[in-house]
Amino acid sequence: MGSMASAKIVVLPMIDKQTDHEPVAVKPSATQSLGVAAPADALAPVMSEAPAPEPIPTVSLTEVMRGLLAKITRERIITAALACISIGALFLFWYVGTKYRLEFYIRFKNVPTPYEVYQQLTQVGLSNKYLVNIAISVRRILLGFFIAMAIGVPLGLAIGKYQRVRDLFMPVVEIMRPIPAIAWVPMSIMLWPNNEASIVFITFIGAFFPILLNTIHGVHSLDGVLVRAARCLGASEFRLILNVILPGSLPHIFTGLAVGMGVAWVSLIAAEMISGQFGVGYFTWEAYSLVDYPAIVLGMITIGFLGLACSGIIRMVGSLLMPWLAFAPGGKR
Amino acid sequence: MTMAEAETQKGFIDVRDMGVTFGANDNKVVAVENVSLNVQPGEFVSLIGPSGCGKSTLLSIVAGFVKPTLGEAKLDGKAITRPGSDRGVVFQQYSLFPWLSVRKNVEFGLKMAGVEQSKRNTTARALLDLAGLLSFENHYPDQLSGGMKQRIGIVRALATSPQVLLMDEPFGALDTQTRVVMQEILTNIWQQFKISVLFITHDIEESIFLSDRIYVMTARPGRIKAEIKVPLPRPRRAEMTDTPEFMNLVQELKGLIREESLAAMAPEIKDRGLSGFGMKVGPKGVGEIF
Numbered sequence: 001m002g003s004m005a006s007a008k009i010v011v012l013p014m015i016d017k018q019t020d021h022e023p024v025a026v027k028p029s030a031t032q033s034l035g036v037a038a039p040a041d042a043l044a045p046v047m048s049e050a051p052a053p054e055p056i057p058t059v060s061l062t063e064v065m066r067g068l069l070a071k072i073t074r075e076r077i078i079t080a081a082l083a084c085i086s087i088g089a090l091f092l093f094w095y096v097g098t099k100y101r102l103e104f105y106i107r108f109k110n111v112p113t114p115y116e117v118y119q120q121l122t123q124v125g126l127s128n129k130y131l132v133n134i135a136i137s138v139r140r141i142l143l144g145f146f147i148a149m150a151i152g153v154p155l156g157l158a159i160g161k162y163q164r165v166r167d168l169f170m171p172v173v174e175i176m177r178p179i180p181a182i183a184w185v186p187m188s189i190m191l192w193p194n195n196e197a198s199i200v201f202i203t204f205i206g207a208f209f210p211i212l213l214n215t216i217h218g219v220h221s222l223d224g225v226l227v228r229a230a231r232c233l234g235a236s237e238f239r240l241i242l243n244v245i246l247p248g249s250l251p252h253i254f255t256g257l258a259v260g261m262g263v264a265w266v267s268l269i270a271a272e273m274i275s276g277q278f279g280v281g282y283f284t285w286e287a288y289s290l291v292d293y294p295a296i297v298l299g300m301i302t303i304g305f306l307g308l309a310c311s312g313i314i315r316m317v318g319s320l321l322m323p324w325l326a327f328a329p330g331g332k333r
Numbered sequence: 334m335t336m337a338e339a340e341t342q343k344g345f346i347d348v349r350d351m352g353v354t355f356g357a358n359d360n361k362v363v364a365v366e367n368v369s370l371n372v373q374p375g376e377f378v379s380l381i382g383p384s385g386c387g388k389s390t391l392l393s394i395v396a397g398f399v400k401p402t403l404g405e406a407k408l409d410g411k412a413i414t415r416p417g418s419d420r421g422v423v424f425q426q427y428s429l430f431p432w433l434s435v436r437k438n439v440e441f442g443l444k445m446a447g448v449e450q451s452k453r454n455t456t457a458r459a460l461l462d463l464a465g466l467l468s469f470e471n472h473y474p475d476q477l478s479g480g481m482k483q484r485i486g487i488v489r490a491l492a493t494s495p496q497v498l499l500m501d502e503p504f505g506a507l508d509t510q511t512r513v514v515m516q517e518i519l520t521n522i523w524q525q526f527k528i529s530v531l532f533i534t535h536d537i538e539e540s541i542f543l544s545d546r547i548y549v550m551t552a553r554p555g556r557i558k559a560e561i562k563v564p565l566p567r568p569r570r571a572e573m574t575d576t577p578e579f580m581n582l583v584q585e586l587k588g589l590i591r592e593e594s595l596a597a598m599a600p601e602i603k604d605r606g607l608s609g610f611g612m613k614v615g616p617k618g619v620g621e622i623f
Contacts, residue, residue: 223428228424229424232417232418233442247432247433248432
């Protein structure tokens with residue numbers, strides 16, 4: 001009796017497939033109707049091809065692959081072309097504006113040309129000063145961002161999970177959150193023993209709230225049935241948080257990290273401009289003070305590229321850590 | 334055989350004088366009232382009733398999610414206070430962890446129990462083979478159909494070798510064809526594991542096809558209206574649904590449920606509602622009725 005039952009189960013998936021996707025049921029009727037339409041002619045080639053069925057699937061498979069490849073590369077080409085067009089348009093606007101010194105409310109009179117900025121890059125780009133400024137900014141960002149993540153994610157999980165923790169922390173969070181990081185500059189200078197710590201603190205403030213709030217949101221949007229399922233499977237409180245609530249909130253946490261990184265850069269540059277020594281923000285502001293216009297643009301472009309690199313890294317880590325999202329409803333694929 | 338007998342000693346669910354009330358004072362809602370039921374070791378018992386009759390609440394109590402206001406639920410003589418891996422639960426909603434592969438989902442309960450990786454792997458693969466889904470072990474749940482997800486849900490609940498399986502309308506979200514196949518799969522799996530099952534449903538044919546015994550519940554507040562034994566032989570087969578025995582049971586249960594469904598919708602509806610609200614609509618519309 002037992003063996004019979006198991007035999008039946010092994011057969012069943014095919015039935016299930018049939019009910020889930022209908023092509024299996026459709027196919028026979030299609031061939032049947034073909035046979036009825038042209039009985040002798042249709043059957044003969046099928047019989048002759050029967051002994052050597054192998055080349056047919058391989059040919060169709062490579063064709064399918066080739067078609068897929070062609071589609072992918074065409075998609076890629078279009079994407080790349082559009083990217084070039086958008087960046088090219090920006091450069092063209094800049095180039096035309098500076099070449100003809102356009103004046104229509106906004107004034108291109110003092111704006112350096114792309115070539116001047118390029119020259120600046122080749123001169124300054126090799127200098128220690130420029131690279132050290134970049135290194136210092138990146139270090140501040142990483143410090144502030146990782147501290148924000150190390151506090152924001154666990155606190156967010158706790159606030160999301162426990163009503164009492166929420167009651168305790170949320171009033172403070174709600175008051176602090178609307179204060180922009182830049183508004184913290186004077187207070188930060190008073191609070192911290194040195195300039196470096198105060199700038200890192202401002203960067204931290206910028207990154208912290210997006211990370212915290214998105215983590216809380218992630219916990220709240222987790223389907224309750226998953227928590228119940230985990231409990232039924234014997235998950236302890238700690239295991240529940242580590243193995244269910246954390247991975248379940250991860251997509252929202254990464255949204256928070258990406259937003260937090262953006263705000264961290266905004267905060268850092270502002271802080272460096274106001275109170276800084278060194279850093280890309282300081283470099284840019286110093287260039288303005290020294291009437292070194294090409295260096296201003298170089299500083300801005302540098303900030304843009306650093307921000308792009310940081311959010312790119314977060315996105316990459318995100319897709320590495322969350323491979324299942326590729327298949328989620330409304331996902332990338 | 335001695336092993337099987339020893340196993341069937343366990344898995345006795347005993348619910349006594351259960352009452353569940355939600356809210357307080359003016360908002361008080363009596364969900365379940367004075368319910369006593371049991372599931373013998375190795376028995377398949379269904380709980381059937383109209384929507385909102387508290388059948389899911391009863392299952393939640395046995396699962397340990399909800400505490401009863403009155404009475405108690407026991408498993409093998411021990412009072413149920415919280416969820417645990419001695420009771421496998423299959424939910425109506427798909428409850429697989431989307432971030433884990435199919436195999437890791439089945440392994441989850443074993444991982445929580447501290448079973449080592451290689452052993453977890455072996456058990457999970459054996460269960461997936463049983464569910465006919467071994468070739469999908471490295472897929473993510475979002476890549477599977479609803480029927481596949483529920484099959485994995487069932488073997489995941491079985492992975493920790495629970496004494497009982499609690500199922501809350503597990504096939505409710507599936508289409509009719511898939512559903513019928515899933516019922517056969519479930520009855521086969523149950524035949525092999527011989528564990529106690531408490532199965533919640535509102536589908537009459539489903540409850541008869543699967544169960545040894547059926548409890549019919551009344552509309553809210555939920556009480557046990559009838560207890561019906563299903564004398565059909567085991568193992569159950571799809572053809573049995575055409576036998577007169579089966580048909581008679583369906584008719585009997587339909588009669589019982591119909592009364593309660595009407596009561597559940599509204600006391601006023603009774604016959605008026607069913608005969609088109611007893612209204613006559615004139616040529617100028619509803620205004621001319623009275």
